[in-house]
Every structure is written in C-alpha cells, then in structure tokens.
Amino acid sequence: MKIVLVTPLYPPEVAAAAPYTKELAKRMSPTHTVSVVTYSHLPEQLPDVLVHTVKKNQPLPFRLISFFFALIPALRNADICYAQNGPSVEFPLFLASFVTRTPIFIHIGDPAAHVYAKNHFFRNIVERLLFSRAKKVLTDTPLPRPEILPLEEMPEQELVAYERSWTEHLTLLEETFSTYAT
C-alpha cells in the first residue's frame, strides 16, 4: 500500500506524536511505500521514507495554505492517509479531503490537543469536520520507548512490552487499512 502519514510534529520535535510517527514510518516502510507530510525545517531522515515539509516560521494562514498544497500531490497517489490530530493538520486535511478520494484515518496521538479542542469553539468545529470525513478515528497508541539509563539495569521487560505493543498496533493498523484501501 501507499501510505501517507500526516502529522503536525515530526523529529527533531520531541512531543509524543513526533517520535510515534517516525517509528511508525520506520516500521511500515519495509512492506509499504511510506511518505510523511509535516511541518518541519530539517526533519530527521529515514531510508526509503520521503518526508514532505512545510516551514512553520510563516504566519498561520500561509502555513495552513502551504500545508494544503503539500497534501494534494502526496494524497493523490496514496491508498491511505493516516493523520495525527491537531488543528494545524485537521483544517488543511479537511479541505484536501474534497479534492482527493484517499481514505482518511485519524489517530488521536495528542490527547491533550483533543481535550483542548473539546473546550474550544473553533477547534472543536475543525476537529468534528475532519472526523466526519474520516473512515475511522483510532486511539490505540503503542507504549513509548523505554529509556535505557546507563547507570541502571537494562529495562528488558519494558523493552519486550514496548515491542509487543508495536506489533499489536501495527496489526490493528494493517487490518483497518486493508479494509478500506482503494
């Protein structure tokens, strides 16, 4: 499948959605054609993953327009669009969903932004609009990677649990995507 990952955050950003998307791209790229559309200046690179970037250091309206125009060509040839929540992605993706027919899946990778949106009039509307265009909204998130601390014992069990959570998460995504793939 050709999968486009859409995210407001990508490494070198450090918030949870960023390492999650990079890890997902890394794990899916051996079996799928994966690309990423994100806001970034110089994103971290992965072999076989193309990262389309929109610079953040421009006023909000220009940022959103640029993101919309970055989404269109990326989504046109894709089988699946898997997007992280967040208004900077939701609004341009909502508009793009009328231009391309690519099935959209939303992942609540930033629960804090989701909670914030519920209490914010405009953000709530933007979120609901995009959710109405999505095939499915997913909340399952694998465990964060346990840190290996040099002065402590290797967190063997946590690493096993981390790997297991990723295996289960990828299985869930594969099953979900294959049902809707164009």
Place this chain on the structure above:
Amino acid sequence: MRPSTAQDEWEKYRETEIQKLGPLLLALGYTLDPEQPHTKGERYLMQAVTTESGQKLVLLGTRTKDNLRAVIKVSSDKKGMQELQHERVCREVLKDIRFAYNIFHTPDELFFGKKNGYLISIQVFIPQERPFLERPLTEQFSLALAAFKAQEGAHATTYGHERIVGKTFGTMRIEDYIRQFEQFKINISRSKPGLVSEELLTHAERFLKENRLIIEQYSGFLTHTDFVPHNIRIQDSTIYLLDYSSLRFGNKYEGWARFLNFMVLHNPPLAEALNEYIRLNRTPEEVLALKLMRVYRLGEIIWYYTNTLDKCTGDLCALNTERVQFWTTTLEHVLADKPMPSEIIEQYQNKRDNLRSEDEKKRQQGLH
C-alpha cells in the same frame, strides 16, 4: 588592561560598592554578610573578560525581619543593569511561555527595583542539603537529565514562537555558531601565537562547517549556555535554575555540551554516563550534534582562558596557561572520539590546586 590594574580596579570597585550598599540595603530591610565569597578569588578576572555583560556584584545577605537568607544582585553600571533587567524579563517570560511544556523552578523574588542609582535584584537563597557533585552519581545523572529534558521541552518553531523568542531571548543559528568559532580561532592565534595548534583549530572549524546542517537541524531549542552546578541549586529534588541571563534559543545540545565538558574535569563518570545515554536513546544525528556543540564550546573556553593571559600575573597566569593546555587536549580527544585519560585530568587537577589562591579556594567551597 595591565594585569595588576584589572585586579586592583575590581577590588577598589568591590570595596566602594559594598560600603555604599550596606546602608542602602539596610534601609530595604537586608543585612549583608561580613564575608562575600562571590566577589573574591578569580571573580575579578571573569569581570575583566566578560565586560560585555557589565559590572555587577553578587552578594549574600539576610532579611532582617525574619533572618531569611537572600541572594542580592546589584549594579550601578548601565550594562550591568541591562543584564539584570534582561534576566528578569527572561524569568518572567519563561513562566508564561506557551510552548514550554515543563516548568522551570525559580527562587522567589523578594525585591526588584532602583534605589539611589543602583538596580537591585533580591531573591530567596535556596539552601541545599549538599552540593551537586557531592550527591551519588545516579542522583547527579537523574537531576542533570531532568534539567536537560525540561530545556528541550521548549522548541521555538512557529512564526508566533519566533516572535516571542526574538523579543526576549537571544537566538543562535548555524551562521552564528560558525562565525563565532572562526572568531575564537582568529583571536586565539593572534593573542598567543603558537599556544594552541593552528592545525587542531582548523580541523575543528572544518568539522563544524562540514556538519552545518546537523547544527541547524537541532536549533531553535531553549538552552542554558552556562548550565553547570554553580548555576543550579537543588532542594528536595527540585532544581532551581539560577542565572537566567544565560538562556537562549540555540542548538539543543549547547547546554549539554557545556555540562559534559565541565564534567570531564569535575566528574568524568557522569560525563561518560550522559554521553552513553545520548548514544543509547537518541538518533545518530543527535550524537553528532552533541559532539559538534562540544567542539564549539571547547573553542570558546580555550579563547576565554587565552584572553585572560594578558590580564593576570603570577600563579593565576600559570594556572590559566595550564587551563588552555587542558581544554586543548580535551578538544583533541573529543574530535577523535576518545575519552580523556584519567592521568591527564589528575595531573591538571594537581597543578590547579597548587596554583589556586586561598581566596579562590574559599570561593570554590560548596560551589559545585
């Protein structure tokens, strides 16, 4: 400035100012300690080399009504006052900064204002059970890591972020790092030709230039450029950040680099553990970013001590020459990805302890 003049002038300045400040602070309800360790020893030299930041005194005292210990920063110098103002603005902005996910703990402010031509900033003195370096290695590691993660939580990337940052904190981008390193190299070579290998400095400069994109990739993060134990205090596992004037937005690893270079001398196992942490948990690009920043900061410290050589005499001059040699050797090892041999560190520490003045030894007590 001739060597003896720098020290004489500082001592004269210190005595005059403390004499005037005593009654002024008393009127505000504060009593100065009879001993002021932070104004003695090598302090005069720091002032002489970093004149850009202006003259100021860091004093210790007590609030008369309740014996509350306080840190009193005072300046009557224009640049010194600007520095104190700037530090306060940084402190305030950081409290409200929307994209700083973590909280920076700050000692409570007791007074900030102008009195008789002096700008006075008084904050609560944070007592700590023991200095950072006297804590167990695992605790030092956890505290340092928590502090770095707190800094990394603030990343200025959007138009709105950059507007806030630009107004308040300084920013360093790739061009600034490269330009400054070039300047360190020129200054070192001109000031003391032959003291530091030209070939080594050129190698370091080339290394920075060849990896400029990596430096840029991790820029825009909040970083404390002088993040070392004497600029933090720890109380009940809470880290209080002192010296907000050294905060800026730059490479994510600039603060790490300063800390690691410092620990090569003061606690090599901690430097090794933090290096290993980065290697095990971060990307290869980040490992390289840390190395690049360490090289940049070593260039800076080599220039810092080279620059003191015309302003000091006797043992202090001999000590600072040793310091230039020590940090040059560290630079060689960092560039070659080799750990500093413990014999070199011990040899330098022995020389340093023999050459340090009694006042400086007193100033160093419990500092780290």
